[in-house]
Structures are given as structure tokens and as C-alpha cells.
Amino acid sequence: MGTILSDLGLESPLVGMTVTGHIKSSGPDGFRCVVYDVGTGRPREALLPRTDAYDLPEGASPPQLRPGDTIVALVTGVSDEPEADRRRLILSATAPELVGRILCGFVPELLTGEVVIKKIARVAGTKTKIAVASTTRSVDARGACIGRGANRLKGAEQLLNRAFGRERLEIIQYSSDRRAFLVNAMNPVQVTDVLIERDNAVVAVEEHQLSGGIGEGGLNAQLAGQLTGLFVRVTEAGSDLRAALRQLMADRAAKSV
CATH class of the missing domain: 3.30.300.20 (K homology (KH) domain)
Known part of the structure; x- marks a missing residue:
């Protein structure tokens, strides 16, 4: 795909902007698009790599983008092709x-x-x-x-x-307070208690909210962890949080071996 010019400090003015990509065709490397320069109104060639088109949970079928479709994407760089007129904007939808x-x-x-x-x-x-x-x-x-x-x-x-x-x-x-921030990040689940040690956290929720706290495929806990910089495990209210935290730390240590 070539070097990304933004890595060399030679960014297009469009880098970092949101654009609408008009899908023209697809290939092994991704989806070829046209976007329109906001300054000149002229069309620019662009590429939406397949890896930046979607990031779906395991087992989910990826969307089928076809010529004529449009997609909102972020301009992340410019490909450094040998021919100057072949330089394309690189897009990301993820x-x-x-x-x-x-x-x-x-x-x-x-x-x-x-x-x-x-x-x-x-x-x-x-x-x-x-x-x-x-x-x-x-x-x-x-x-x-x-x-x-x-x-x-x-x-x-x-x-x-x-x-x-x-x-x-x-x-x-x-919130600048890690505990309060984690409680907020678990939304829409109501948290009854939290225990944090270093970058590990155990969150207690009522039994009827347990599945929502974890989220399908662990998604809610995963995103709350990404947001707060913590590794989050959800447990039922009334559980021994200290024991759950020790188990979490042991499990993480075992995976790192």
C-alpha cells in the first residue's frame, strides 16, 4: 500500500477530516472510493483498506460495500505511490x-x-x-x-x-476519580460496589444486571476497561470482591506466562 505521508510530516490538508467516500470498486486491498476536496470541490482518489472498513465481533458477517454506496470515514493519511497522480487518500471507518x-x-x-x-x-x-x-x-x-x-x-x-x-x-x-469514572463507564448498568488495585478492577452489579454489565461477548466490560485504562471483571453483588480481585490478577498472570 506504500508509505503514509503523514508519518513523514507531509500530510494532505484533508488528513484528520471526516469525509464521505463514494465506493467505486473493490479489490483484495480494499474499497476504492472518490471523495471531494472541501477546498476545491475536486474529486480525489481514496482507498478504504478492508482492515479499516469494519471491526465486527467474531462470527459476524462483514457488510458488503458495493459500487454506488457511500460511507463516512476519517482521512488518516496519503499513500506514497510512484506516480504522483496515483497518490490516494487513505480512509478509516473504524x-x-x-x-x-x-x-x-x-x-x-x-x-x-x-x-x-x-x-x-x-x-x-x-x-x-x-x-x-x-x-x-x-x-x-x-x-x-x-x-x-x-x-x-x-x-x-x-x-x-x-x-x-x-x-x-x-x-x-x-471523572478524574478512577472509581467514579469506572462507575460511570459501566452505564447503563447500575454498579453497587467497586474494588480497584493498580490496573485491575472488580465491579459488582445486581444479579438481574449481571449479563448487561458484562455485555454480549464481554463488550460492556471491555469498553469500560478501555475507557478507564483498567482490566475489568464483573461479579454479582454480595460476592467477596477481594477474592474476585485476587482471582482476576492470578488469571492475568497465568495468561502472560
């Missing part, structure tokens, strides 16, 4: 930053700096958790990103999923 860029288009407070995105944890095509914080006391960061009747969040989801997918977005209130 980058966590893509979600942040899309959300900015629906939340004015993100553009003014009244709300900032602290971290994004994403399994593309399935679910993304976005941690936000306000820079002023008068603004509710989570409420601003969700919007009245969840209109802002739904708008971002619809744009993200325009070509395919049913990815869900969740807005999480950021």
Missing part, C-alpha cells in the same frame, strides 16, 4: 477519532470548547463509549452531547451508520 469528529458536527459545545472529549473506546460497527467533560460549570457535558430527546446523539448515530451497521453510541461523564 478509527475511534471518527466518532468524535462526527459528534462535533452535532454538538456546538464541542466546537466552542465548553465541552471536551476526554477519551473514546470503540468496537466499530457495534458500540462506542465516549467520555466527555465540561470546561465550565454552567454546561452539562453529557446532556449537551445527548441533546433534547437524544436528538444530537441519534443524529450522530444515523450519520455514522448511514452506509451500514447498527453501532450504538453512549456518552459517559468523565
Whole structure:
């Protein structure tokens, strides 16, 4: 595929921007697209590598992108082809930053700096958790990103999923306190207790919320862990959290051997 020019400091002005890719054809390396330069309006060749088109859970069938389809993607670089006129923009539909860029288009407070995105944890095509914080006391960061009747969040989801997918977005209130942040990150599950040691955490939830706390394929706990930088295990309320934490640490140590 060639070198990425952004690695050499020779970025296109489009790198880091969200674009709409018009699918023209597909090949072993990915999907060939056309995007339109926001400055000149001219078409630019682009490539959406297959590895950056989707990141679905194991066993899920990948979407079939066909000529004529459109997909919202992030420009991540420019391929360094031998012929100058063959240089193509490199796109990604799985980058966590893509979600942040899309959300900015629906939340004015993100553009003014009244709300900032602290971290994004994403399994593309399935679910993304976005941690936000306000820079002023008068603004509710989570409420601003969700919007009245969840209109802002739904708008971002619809744009993200325009070509395919049913990815869900969740807005999480950021906290500098690890315990509070983890409790928030487990949303929508209600946490009854938390025990954290170094980068390990055990989270207790009521029995009827146990499956939701873990999430299908462990997804909810996985994303909460990515968001907080912790390795999270969910257990039933009333369990011995200290024993569960020792078991978690032992299991991790055994896997690393």
C-alpha cells in the first residue's frame, strides 16, 4: 500500500477530516472510493483498506460495500505511490477519532470548547463509549452531547451508520476519580460496589444486571476497561470482591506466562 505521508510530516490538508467516500470498486486491498476536496470541490482518489472498513465481533458477517454506496470515514493519511497522480487518500471507518469528529458536527459545545472529549473506546460497527467533560460549570457535558430527546446523539448515530451497521453510541461523564469514572463507564448498568488495585478492577452489579454489565461477548466490560485504562471483571453483588480481585490478577498472570 506504500508509505503514509503523514508519518513523514507531509500530510494532505484533508488528513484528520471526516469525509464521505463514494465506493467505486473493490479489490483484495480494499474499497476504492472518490471523495471531494472541501477546498476545491475536486474529486480525489481514496482507498478504504478492508482492515479499516469494519471491526465486527467474531462470527459476524462483514457488510458488503458495493459500487454506488457511500460511507463516512476519517482521512488518516496519503499513500506514497510512484506516480504522483496515483497518490490516494487513505480512509478509516473504524478509527475511534471518527466518532468524535462526527459528534462535533452535532454538538456546538464541542466546537466552542465548553465541552471536551476526554477519551473514546470503540468496537466499530457495534458500540462506542465516549467520555466527555465540561470546561465550565454552567454546561452539562453529557446532556449537551445527548441533546433534547437524544436528538444530537441519534443524529450522530444515523450519520455514522448511514452506509451500514447498527453501532450504538453512549456518552459517559468523565471523572478524574478512577472509581467514579469506572462507575460511570459501566452505564447503563447500575454498579453497587467497586474494588480497584493498580490496573485491575472488580465491579459488582445486581444479579438481574449481571449479563448487561458484562455485555454480549464481554463488550460492556471491555469498553469500560478501555475507557478507564483498567482490566475489568464483573461479579454479582454480595460476592467477596477481594477474592474476585485476587482471582482476576492470578488469571492475568497465568495468561502472560
